[in-house]
Amino acid sequence: MRWRLVPSLDLDKVVSTKCLLLGAGTLGCNVARTLMVQTDRWMDGWEGGMEGGTDGGREGGRGGWGWGVRHITFVDNAKISYSNPVRQPLYEFEDCLGGGKSKAMAAVDRLNKIFPG
DSSP, X not given: OOOSSOTTOOHHHHHHOEEEEEOOSHHHHHXXXXXXXXXXXXXXXXXXXXXXXXXXXXXXXXXXXXXXXXXXXXXXXXXXOTTHHHHOTTOOGGGGGGGOOBHHHHHHHHHHHHOOO
16 A cells, blocks of 8 residues: 555555553553554555563554554553553453553553454
C-alpha cells in the first residue's frame, strides 16, 4: 500500500522501528495499540512476537488500522488498580486482584493475546 500524502514512506522500516513507551497508563495503552495494530492489506504473511522482562516487553497487535510497529518496550513500575481497566484497554479486572499485576508485564501479556505471533 502506498500512502498518497507520503509516497516515499517505507513501510518495512516502520515495521522494524523500535519504540520506547514511558508509561503503560491510559495514553501508553492506546498509543501501543495504535502503533502495533496492522492492516492485513500490507502485512500479509508477517510473523512477529513479543518478549517481556521486568521492565516491560515488546509488541503485538492485529486487525484494524495502525502503523504495524513490532518492537515496543514498555517502562512502567506501577501496579494495576481497580480504576485502570475502565480507562486502559490492555487491562482486565483480573489484573487488579492480589495487589495488581505490573502494568508493563500485563500490557505485554495482553498484546501477546491480541497478536500471538
